[in-house]
C-alpha cells in the first residue's frame with residue numbers, strides 16, 4: 349500500500365525536495381511473559397508515522413517521554429528495523445532507495461549520509477579514546493582518509509568547525525565540559541560530511557545557557573554545510589528557535605504538523621495546545637490565561653486507549669473520540685502552507701497558541 353503524499357508546506361527559499369520520506373512507519377515490540385516467554389501483547393511504540401524531511405530544513409519531532417520519538421529516529425537510520433513501513437532516502441538526483449529494503453552494503457553508504465547525535469555527551473563518548481580517535485573513528489572505519497597526516501588534518505578541521513581548539517585532539521573527553529563534549533559529538537557526527545543529522549535530545553542534558561550555545565552552533569553549521577536536521581525534543585520551548593517545521597507526536601502517532609510559527613500561534617490539536625500552555629509565553633494578551641493542566645499519564649504504548657489515544661486527557665473529548673481514530677489530514681485553506689491535524693474537531697475548535705515574537709527578535 350502506498351501512503352498518501354504528505355504536503356510539504358511552504359519551504360521558503362529551501363528546496364522542496366524531500367531528502368527523507370517516512371511512510372506508514374510502524375515499530376511494535378513484543379511483550380513477553382512467563383517462563384516460556386510467551387508473547388502476551390505488543391508495545392506500539394511507533395504506529396503509522398509518515399513525514400517528509402525537506403532538504404535544508406530543520407524538522408522538530410516533539411512529544412512527551414515515551415511517545416516514540418527515539419524509536420522513530422532509530423528506525424529512520426535503521427539502527428532498529430521497523431515492523432513495517434518505508435524510509436525513502438534520496439540524494440542529489442539519484443533514485444530514492446527504501447532503507448528498510450536495501451542490503452548491508454548499500455545501507456552502509458546511506459548511513460555515511462545520515463548521522464545521529466545523542467542526548468548524553470558523557471556516555472556517548474568513549475572515555476579511553478582521544479578526540480583524534482573519537483572524531484577520526486568513522487573516517488578510519490569508512491576508509492575516508494589516507495594515512496595519519498590526512499586524518500589529523502581532517503580532525504583539526506572538524507574541531508575548528510565546532511569552535512574547539514585543534515591543539516586539543518590528543519586529549520581525552522574527561523578534560524572537557526558537557527557543552528564541549530557535545531561539540532566533540534557533533535564533530536564526530538559531521539566527520540563523513542553527512543547530508544542529514546538526527547539530533548535526539550541533543551541539548552536536553554545541558555545547562556540552559558550552554559543549550560543556547562549548542563543550538564546556535566547547530567544553526568550556523570546548517571547554514572555553512574547545507575545540512576538537513578531531524579531535531580528530536582520533548583519541549584516545545586527549545587525547538588521554537590531551531591525548527592522550520594514541527595511534528596508533534598503522541599502515543600506513537602504524529603498528531604499535528606505545521607510550520608513552526610503557525611503551530612505556535614494557531615495550534616490545531618488539543619495536545620499541542622496543552623504543550624504550548626506549559627511553555628513560557630511572551631504574549632501579554634494570552635500570558636495570563638488559565639494553564640491547561642494535562643491530567644492522567646501519557647498513553648501506555650502497550651495498552652492504548654480506543655479511538656483517539658489522547659481522549660482520556662482531552663478537555664474537548666466527545667463520544668466519537670472514544671470510538672473513531674482520527675486521521676492526520678491537511679486542514680490548511682487552499683494556497684496556505686500545509687497544516688496537518690489528527691483531531692476530529694480540528695476545524696471547529698478555537699485553540700489558544702502563544703506569541704512567537706521572541707523567535708523573530710532572536711533571529712535578528
Ligand SMILES: Nc1ncnc2c1ncn2[C@@H]1O[C@H](COP(=O)(O)OP(=O)(O)OP(=O)(O)O)[C@@H](O)[C@H]1O
Pocket residue numbers: 377391392393411412413414415416417418419420582649650
Ligand atoms: N526495546 C524496546 N522494547 C520494548 N519497548 C520499548 C523498547 N524501546 C522503546 N520501547 C517502548 O516504546 C515506547 C516509545 O519509546 P521511545 O524511547 O521511542 O520514546 P521517546 O519519545 O523517545 O521517549 P523519551 O522522551 O523518554 O526519550 C515506550 O513505551 C518505550 O517503553
Ligand code: SF4
Pocket residue numbers: 617618619656657658659662663664665666669674690691692693694
Ligand atoms: S479527536 Fe477528540 S479526543 Fe482527540 S484530540 Fe480531538 S477532540 Fe480531543
Ligand SMILES: [Mg+2]
Pocket residue numbers: 417418419548
Ligand atoms: Mg527518546
